[in-house]
Structure formats: structure tokens, C-alpha cells
Amino acid sequence: MQATNAGAPRPPLSRRASIYVLEARAEFLTLARMPAFTVPTLLFPLMFYAFFGVVMKFSPSAPTYLLATYGVFGLMGPSLYGFGVGFANARDSGQLLLKQTTPMPVAAYLAARIATALVFGMAIVISLFLLGAYAADVTLYRWQWFALAGIVLASVIPFCALGLAIGAWVKAQSAVAIVNIVYLPMAFLSGLWMPIALLPSFLQKLAIVFPAYHQAQLTLKVINMDQGGSAGGHVLIIGIFTVIFLVIAAAGFRRVSQR
């Protein structure tokens, strides 16, 4: 995606704002009207939390721990599917090429997809918190609720970058399968589905190679249930992962534009 701006003045702020708003609205409506996207992305984290956190409740701390980790899991869905699969589809169907013939700013396109993942993410976080507070009697300080929500929502950044890296390389037909191969094992091995301490110790050591693990640990710090690593370290590692994903994605774009 190259944007040459030679000879054209930047559009006024009001018009640029309206492009961003309309682009985000279009992206949101596109996904919101696809039950194959909305049902699993919204329902899976809530269903799993209801099952493992509320019904099974295998330890007194489980509802609180899982509230944080299923939040992170909940953000992975819209980021990887909406962003990654959505991007691969838009490219292979020619939708992206058509947009590239227009003066649409590339930033608006990416921002729309991130905003959409955030809106779905917010719906998941609010539903999970309601379920946690009222069905599982999770009690937290007010600042903890907000910090939890904030860190969970921030995970949209590394996960969208990962989605973009996948979407930039794989074909649309195989995108869902590839995302599933990354998404489900990474969620499990990062301790999102059940507390990481319950996993065999070699798997616990392996977990540091997954960005979702660091995102989860950062979230768990808010409720003092993390494994004790430094917050700065996790943020740094997440940042490095994000940069690596973006470099991989950029290489994918170059490959396509050189055809």
C-alpha cells in the first residue's frame, strides 16, 4: 500500500474525520451482520467463563483469575478474525485493490479495523465483568475493574498486529484455519483458559514465547495473581512482538505489491 501525496493538499480536518468515522462504521456493520463472526467471538469467552469460572469454580480464586484471562482471550477473537481474516478476504476478493484506486487514506482503513476490534472487545469485557460480579461474586476495588478493562483492551494492539501479519501472508480460504491454529493453542498454552499454574512445568516455561502470556500476566498483576515477572518486562516483550508482527506484515504487503 503506497500512498503518494504529490500535488494534493491534505483534506481539511472535518472531511478527514468523516472518512475515519464512515470507514469505522462500515467495518463495524460489515462484521456485526455476519453471525459466523459475531456468535463465536462474543459467545465463546462468555460461555467458557460461565463454565470454568462460574459453574466449575475449581478454586476460590478461579473466578477472579479467569475474569482477567478470558478478557484477554475475548480480545484475541475480534483482533485475529476481524483484522487478520478480514484483511485476507478483502485482499483476495479485490475489495482492497478497489479501495487502493480511491484516495482513501490507508491509516483510515487500519484505524477502522482496530476500532471495530475494540468495540467488540468492549462488549465482551462488559459482559464478562457483569457475569463475574453478579454470577461469580467477584469483588474488586473500583480502580482494579478499570485497570483490568484498560489492560485487556490494550491487548488489541499486539493481537491486531499478529492478525495483520497472518492476513498479509495467507490466502483467504486458509485464513480461518491458520488463525485457529494460532489462536486456540496460544490461548491454552498462555494460561487463558485455566490458570497457568495448573499446566505441567515445562509448558509453563514454554509460555514465555507467546505474546498472549505476557498480556495475561500484565492483566493478572492488577489482581495480584501473576507469576511475578516485572510489568516493564512484559510491556517490553509485547512491544517487541508487535514490532516483529508489523515487520512480517509489511514484508507480506511488499510481496503482494511486487506481483
Place this chain on the structure above:
Amino acid sequence: MTDRLLATMSAITHRYGDVVALDGLNLEIRTGEVLAILGPNGAGKTTAIGLLLGSLRAQQGTVRVFGHEPGATAVRLRRGAMLQVSGVPDTLTVAENLELFSSYYPAPLPVLRLLTMAGLEKLGDRRYGRLSGGQKQRVMFALALAGDPELVFLDEPTTGLDVEARRSLWNEIRGLKATGRTAVLTTHNLEEADALADRIAVFHQGRVVAEGTSAEIKSRAAGRRIRCITSVNRDEIAAMPGVARVEVSGQHLEVLTARPEELLRELFALDSELRDLQVTGAALEDAFLALIRDDDQAKAA
């Protein structure tokens, strides 16, 4: 004269690996005209459009649109495009898609006007995924016009449409000229170029082998295919004036010629026993071959 040139392609050569898609191509687009790029599949039409849109980068030669690089934002603001393979999200309505594309331009056409221009008045609220093939092409056409462009590229706009849908899209394309726009369309359909274009550039193997008005092209491409059983030697026929190609099919000879009357007179003179005679209009593919042959002869001379 140069101020009337809206876009130029000069000495363009473009390769995909070992395949040469465009081979020293020169093409001019003049203000206010409908230019048809006519050619069989693989002639380089879509590559030329890709270069004019800036979605492909010129490997050799130069492309200028409105005096700029073809992909520059200044150019994007003033042109629209209908691509051969493209689409918009199935779950958005026609009007939602139009509204979004309109937002990209400083002075877009109103959505209602776009719906009218594309013959989609009653389909604004219909989701894109629920439209027929012809209706989808109309949406693509409307999207190309969203920014009220001076120049519109239409890459095979009617491919895959049935006759009725094709004719009705032709009407909308004719409307472009009436509103003073310049249009470039690619097609492999001679009838389509004839119906819509002021000027036709015939592409073959990455070069322009003929260029002119529809009437000029037709007079050059109007070949006939003659099929008969005759004792006249094949090589002798091939040497006759106007003959593009001679093929043997069983007992029959098949001759492609630009001058059928002359050839028949000669044949009857040489062979009074000539029988099973059939004269048919040449297929477009044959017409191209006739044009290329002329082209080669012109070069040899």
C-alpha cells in the same frame, strides 16, 4: 494538441517473469473521448489499466495521468475505476457502500444521483451480497463515479453479464460521455467497442496493432472465412492478395481473407469444379489475425 491529452503511456514494456505482457506500448487518452482497448484475453489490456491506475509500477517507459504519476493522490481524486475482479463487503447495503466511497472525495456526487446514474434507484437498501451479477456490476460502476471523476477506467465492465444486463450497462456507460467525462474501457467484444467508443485501440500481444474509429477498425478487420473443396493448391491461395491464413480441414480448405470477392473470382477462374462453398463472417479472433498480418507486412515493407 498536447493540452487535450489527459493521459499517456510511452514506450511501456511490462513483463511477468518470462511473459511479456506489454511490448513497447504507446497509448494516448484524449480529453472527452471514450477509448476502447479491444483485444483477446492475454493481449495486455488489464496490465495497461493497472499501469494507468498506478496499481502496477512501470518497469520500462513512462505513464502520466493529468501530468502526474498515475498513483498520486492528486490523480486519485480526479478519476474513478471499475476493476475486473473487485467487490465490496456483502453485508453492507448499496447505499452504505456508496456513502463510504463518496467520503473519500472533496466534491462527491450525491448518493441518490449515483443510484440514478447506475440504474439502482430501487436497490439502495439492498445488501451487496444479495444482488445479481449485473446489479453488482452497476454498484461497481456507481462506486467508480462516486468522486465525480473527470476520467473513468472500466476494465471489462460487462464480462460475465447476460445480454440484457450488458445492454443496460451500456446505456449507463453512454451517459458518461453525455456528462463530459473521459472514459477508457477494455473489452474483448467488438460489438461493445463499436457501441460505446469514439476511438478503439486494438491490442495484440502487448502492442497496439490498429487504432482508429470504430468504422476504420471494422473496415480493416472485416475479414471473411471461406470454406470449400477445391483442387487449387494451398500455397497458391496463400499467396493471393488479402489472404491471411489457409488451413486444411479434412477435404476442405479454410481461407481467411480481407478481400473475399476477389479471392472467389480467382478461385472460380482456376477451378470450375469448386464445390461445397461456404462464406462466413470472420470471428473476432480471425479479424485480429488479419490486423496483425497487415501490421507485420507494414513492418517488413
